[in-house]
Amino acid sequence: MKARVHVMLKDGVLDPQGEAVRHALGTLGFAGVQGVxxxxxxxxxxxxxxxxxxxxxxxxxxxxxxxNTVIEKYSVEIV
Amino acid sequence: MKARVHVMLKDGVLDPQGEAVRHALGTLGFAGVQGVxxxxxxxxxxxxxxxxxxxxxxxxxxxxxxxNTVIEKYSVEIV
Incomplete structure (x- = not known):
């Protein structure tokens, strides 16, 4: 059996990695990205x-x- | 609109991070994990x-x- 787990930073926790991706996408000409x-x-x-x-x-x-449940949320999916 | 992208190493590409997780789970007593x-x-x-x-x-x-499409595969989901 396979399981898939998603781990994301909780809403409100600063995500510098996502912010860097957003900025890089803007630099590459992808203008319609509001958040990452x-x-x-x-x-x-x-x-x-x-x-x-x-x-x-x-x-x-x-x-x-x-x-890390202090700053991260997770979801579990059995596939 | 929201989009979700999954980026995984291609099958056959060594995944040391996943291997480390598998080993750590074994150490913690989760015996039924065959691969990560x-x-x-x-x-x-x-x-x-x-x-x-x-x-x-x-x-x-x-x-x-x-x-990095040399070693990674991706899937796109519009949600």
Whole structure:
């Protein structure tokens, strides 16, 4: 089974990496970009076939390792 | 309009960051993880309401700046 985790900075937390991308896009002539936020995506290959158990386990991984929940939010998708 | 871009290393390209995450998860006791790939997700706020035009523009951004197409693949989603 595969799981996909998105980790993004929480709204309101300054994102200098996204801001740098926005600025670079402007420099390259892409004028219609109002804002950019950059985050991480983590794809996991999991053993087992119980979707609910897998999602619970991946959420535990996020809390323990994958996300810094002080400044980051995460979402889990089982695919 | 919002666009979401996923940038992942191509299959077959070594992903040391993902490998480090896999190893760390094993150390923390998550035994059922067979593989991990880590990539970037970029969320863009765009001006305009033409979905097709937006997608074409975001693809151009990926080719020019957001992805290194030698080793990375990308997917674009208009949300």
């Amino acid at each position: 936020r950059q985050g991480k995506v983590i794809e996991l290959d999991l053993v087992g076939s119980d979707k609910a158990a897998a999602e619970a386990e991946v959420r535990a991984m996020c809390e323990k390792l994958l996300a | 790939r880590q990539g970037k997700v970029i969320e863009l706020d765009l001006v305009g309401s033409d979905k097709a035009a937006a997608e074409a523009e975001v693809r151009a951004m990926c080719e020019k700046l957001l992805a």
